[in-house]
Amino acid sequence: TEDKLVQEVVKMILESIYEPNFSDCSHGFRPKRSCHSALQQIQNQFTGITWFVEGDIHACFDSFDHHVLVNILRERIEDENFLALIWKMLKAGYMEQWAYNCTFSGTPQGSGVSPILANIYLSKLDDFAENLKKSFNKGKSKENLEYQRAASKLYYIRRKNRANWENWNEQQRKEALRLQKDAINYMHSLPSKRANNKEYKSLVYCRYADDFLIGVIGSFEDASEIKEKFRVFLEDTLHLEMSEEKTKITHSQDKARFLGYDITTAKNSALKYDSKHQLRKTHTGRIKLYAPRDKWQGKLTEYGALRIRYDKNGKEIWDSHHRGNMVHMTDVEIVSQVNAEIRGMYNYYSIAENATVIKNFAFILEYSMYKTFGLKYRKSVYKIQRKYRKNGIFMVPYNTKKGLRYCEFYHDGFKKKRYACGFEPDLLPQYVKYDNPNYLRTRIKLGVCELCGENTGDICMHHVRSLKSIQADNEWNTIMLAKRRKTLAVCPNCYAKITK
Secondary structure (H helix, E strand, C coil): CHHHHHHHHHHHHHHHHHHHHCCCCECCCCCCCCHHHHHHHHHHHCCCCCEEEEEEECCCCCCCCHHHHHHHHHCCCCCHHHHHHHHHHHHCCEEECCEEECCCCCCCCCCCCHHHHHHHHHHHHHHHHHHHHHHHCECCCCECHHHHHHHHHHHHHHHHHHHHHHHCCHHHHHHHHHHHHHHHHHHHCCCCECCCCCCCEEEEEEEECCEEEEEEECCHHHHHHHHHHHHHHHHHCCCCCECCCCCEEEECCCCEEECCEEEEECCCCCEEECCCCCEEECCCCCEEEECCHHHHHHHHHHHCCEEEEECCCCCEEEEECCCHHHCCCCHHHHHHHHHHHHHHHHHHHCCCCCHHHHHHHHHHHHHHHHHHHHHHHCCCHHHHHHHHEECCEEEEEEEECCEEEEEECCCCCCCCCCCCCCCCCCCCCCCCCCCCCCCHHHHHHHCECCCCCCECCCCEEEECCCHHHCCCCCHHHHHHHHHCCCEEEECHHHHHHHHC
16 A cells, blocks of 8 residues: 555656656646547547558566666656656566566556656657658648639639529529539539649657657658658667567558548539538538448457357358356346447547447347346247337336336447547446345355356356466466455256366
């Protein structure tokens, strides 16, 4: 406790010194900044770029050079006693599975000062990017003369129509509107800025923790040169290694991956109606964010809620699957857990152009939840839905001090949002826990194997003398270490497997 208190005080001191001077392009581990603030900076500042440089630092937080870090701190801090305290924190090491690990480099894992120290270290990269931007940027984007002529012609037509509208007959008015519409369509078919302007170059940069994204208006050779300059600076100045596999140069019309989003630019100049029912041009070059399928599909697989099989033609078929590790939970805990998973995924991808695809994620989780209830109560999905669904909403009852309440399954939709901020945290139901699922009596009475999830009337207890004596080298040891529990209620088959 005292150690955590000292770390918090050191963190507050460092934040008061460095936070006001950090770059606006840095978004990781900072107050009032997040992944979404980084993505919104990209949406606002990366418009019109030609190339993405996806930057990734190999084993960044484990590779910080302690001497380089202390020298950076010494530039603004003169108190050697304070620096000596930070040096001790860096060299203190850490415990993992009751084994001591030395720290020869990197910031201490789990320490409260690690995030601010990482930002201080990588602020040198932000400064380098800012200086490189000043030397690289040149010229100004030039207007497209053909677009300007079309805009002038449209202005003349509109002015003429307003002046003569009252004096024209119906046929003349229709012809005037046709000419005006043709002029609008032609103007909107042209880019407002000149393409392939070799005199104009620009660089934009955004960083979140050890991941950074660079946008370049210029040639592929310019992007390659910038990538090489970043690599040399990281190696020579910060003693860090840029991952060659993950650091890619991607054309803006392809998709770059950053912070779990696919980022690309609008490819066409189609005309669309806005919220005021006025015809607007879709801006070519505007940044578009997309939720990648592999991200939410991977989460479903990680939860154990999805099974993928293939038919004889090789077509992929998705099946929802029960989650055996949730069977021992109460009904309200199961629904609350699934709601939290859905809201977490939707909140993160709510600013994506395809935010509505999260409904597919929620659909699989919903039917996985039904099958989990079915496994728990040995009933079909149909009977579970008939029991708990009311007015089209799946809800489970729970008792509170004020009486009976209901916990509803998520049904608020998946509309795309412009800004992903101001989300309220989930309010967990304050139910009365008559039977704590961790109690030995409750686990035995439930009759569910905590290893395979099978319902059985014959429960065997596997136990160890001490958690220190086991390693996470098999499934049951991993579960016991994760739950911090020396006992495991299992079925006879699993017990035979464990003791074999």
